[in-house]
Amino acid sequence: MTHDQLTRNEMLRLMAGAAATCALSSSVRGAVVPADGQTEGAKVASQMLKRPIPSSGELLPVVGLGTYINFDVAPRSAEYARLPAVLDALFASGGTVIDSSPMYGRAEATTGELLAGTKARKPFLATKVWTSGREAGIQQMTQSMRLLRTERIDLMQIHNLLDWRTHMPTLRAWKAAGRIRYLGITHYSPSAYAEVEAVMRSEKLDFLQINYALDDRAAEARLLPLARERGIAVICNSPFGGGGLLRRLRGTPLPGFARELGATNWAQLALKFLLAEPAVTCVIPGTGNPTYMAENAAAGSGPLPNAQQRRELIKLAG
Template sequence: MSRDSGVGLFRESPSRGTVLIRAPVCWKRDCLAMDRRQFLTESAAVAASTTLPFSVFAQESMITREIPSTGERLPVIGLGAADIFIKMPPEGRELPKAVLQAMVDQGGRVLDTPAFFRPDVPVVGEILSEMGLQEELFLTGKITVNGKDAGIEHLERTVANLNKRPMDLLLIHNMRTLQEHWATLKDWKAAGRVRYIGVSLTRNSDYVELDKFMKAERPDFIMTGYSIHHPLAAETTLPLAADLGIAVLIVEAFKATEDGGIFPIVAGKSLPSWASEYGIESWAQYALKFVLSNPAVTGVVTETRRVRHAIDNMRGGYGRLPDQATRRRMSDYLLSI
């Protein structure tokens, strides 16, 4: 039998005692400011009423990390803007809804929403409204057009469609027409229309401009690509973000070649036996835990149109993270395949 204790949904398991099967409702707006101690105190009250050791309970929540500019905590794995959130898929609206629900059920909260420049607006807003999830989720949007007026129109379309006020995070996609858009985002933040602002940069051969921008403007967030095969961001940008107190959202965590991810490379290959010491059950979790174990990383958004992959990816945000020696071992092992 399941019960919702107010800090999560629990089930009695004959072999494991009381097991948390839905993460605590910390993604609710009134819980956003809850700090780790408060959360653990409340969780402990539930744990104390069970036979389950507290350490086991603690492992059953997704890891959260702090946004340095406010201290608000976010669960570390979220969803990206897969095609099912752009155009209604042939499978129907139940598919994007099920993928979103899978994230929420596993304790995820961050949704990176698609661009809003096309004549047909993405279906994500409609899906969010039907599910009533706007307030629970941490929604990011991006300006993906050039020029001040076009950028403002783009933001207005984004907010109208997502129906979230204030928006959680707005980014300038690939730092395009930076000066104009940055002034707009600062105005929007000052007016209370968005809580956090920043820039994204991927597919980049160097990070000089991004590093310069971070030092000069101290954005709340950056979003960039980082994976075992593409570790360039970890050289200067991630340590700088940590030093300056800038939150980092990672994309392309599975990227291997220019056009593809790790999955064709590892198809049919077993995980190394030591991966289980870190609760790694799949190659996706292997890639995600490598990224998450960089201490500068606040979270990762992954793109999928499959419920089972969404669950797999969210589980990468649970349990133990690799230490520095293991990170090197992970990188060497994957790159040798």
């Protein structure tokens, strides 16, 4: 089996997990609904935290938006019609990071279309190169810029390390020319973490995007400490562990300290758990629901759990 075939098979597994996440109802998220019927977490966050990108010092809002599955929708569909409000909720909270990929079907095109129709603040656009060969990579990245309707990508990432040795010189040349601002790598599988670590040690990277969740903490062992050591910003994808985490916590009472952290549901606690890790720069939960986007963004403001509270959350997550 080739690397490309493996990646495509892995993608199918990821799609199944992401689809389960998309199907979660507000009850699965463990929302605490006050008497007025509005989920408190849906209210606009007062002040989203920002963290510096180590390689530049630029401040980045800590909660962004992933476009996997939810933005791969047809224009004029009901799902598409909800997405402008999702972006409004992101920007209203102070968030800017929007992450996509050619792997995500129509997500790049949808993102570009919606951003062209808004006068909101400038987003921090991140996407990926996901193909083999130098010329194919250049063509794909050029297509991504066209679909996203931009002349410059903030962050270009080599998706799942596919043909990374070929793409890295191109990314460096594009960064020097100002076509991209930052470069990075991504992966989701612990079986590839040894290779991820080797690339982190051998290459000068601005970003690492990796799976990290309350119930998926394999990155804590070596990758997160190495990111701090090497000055690499970390973006956390799949912050709800593919959806299983929130399903398992359904019906479990929130811990007593949730209120002091400003968390009103398990999704917010799961995000705050990640943001309490100093190596983490940004989390990118995916959603096509404006209320969920506002709730997720609200997790980026207020206090974060301390070490004891993080240990308690790990126990509750099983």
